[in-house]
């Protein structure tokens with residue numbers, strides 16, 4: 065086995081400081097950033113917190129991300145993403161059929177996040193009553209199982225559509241202060257729409273969860289393949305069943321105000337291998 069010494073390191077130099085910009089501004093500021101992977105071709109994306117990178121290598125190769133083997137499809141496509149706060153760099157290793165290893169060290173660009181205060185929530189939604197702890201724990205487990213299930217790769221490499229269009233009222237990564245109590249950050253994007261608005265699949269996928277959960281109300285999880293999932297929260301009605309294969313643009317359900325919600329809206333989340341990604345970065349600016 066030969067370990068190739070040639071390494072790619074991203075960023076080659078720091079061009080930017082921290083970001084305190086809206087997603088669309090980040091995309092336009094950074095669209096000229098060049099990002100390369102040793103022995104793979106980048107199809108889309110670059111390393112910044114909350115973003116997804118889609119790349120392609122030879123289908124017979126193996127890909128390790130931080131020493132963990134990640135899924136690769138029959139044509140050699142693989143993906144990886146970055147969480148809200150990525151403190152250390154990531155190591156991507158491509159291993160060919162001769163067992164040669166090609167390494168890329170990736171330090172995602174850091175972003176700054178907003179602080180969002182929400183008051184007037186029912187106290188039971190900020191600190192749940194004891195008798196509901198069991199239900200909440202079982203909800204978390206169901207979501208975890210659904211998000212780690214595997215599904216065939218769909219068409220998300222061509223991009224994502226917005227599942228609804230409306231006013232964005234909550235963004236990815238914001239620090240939440242609920243009734244003056246600091247809580248974990250918000251990982252979805254909140255889009256204010258009237259109750260009963262059609263929610264469509266942003267890309268094709270397999271339905272891996274349809275449940276009524278304590279915090280997120282009527283919820284659907286769609287696995288797009290390669291461990292990438294979309295979650296749709298606070299629905300008023302679900303129109304798909306567990307195991308359904310849905311096409312991009314087809315109806316999943318209708319928006320609502322169920323669970324911990326202060327008004328009719330859709331909360332859309334995306335995750336990859338336990339990392340929470342920014343849906344706005346993946347779907348791009350919303351055109352009404």
Ligand SMILES: [Zn+2]
Pocket residue numbers: 234250252253254331
């Ligand atoms: Zn939300």
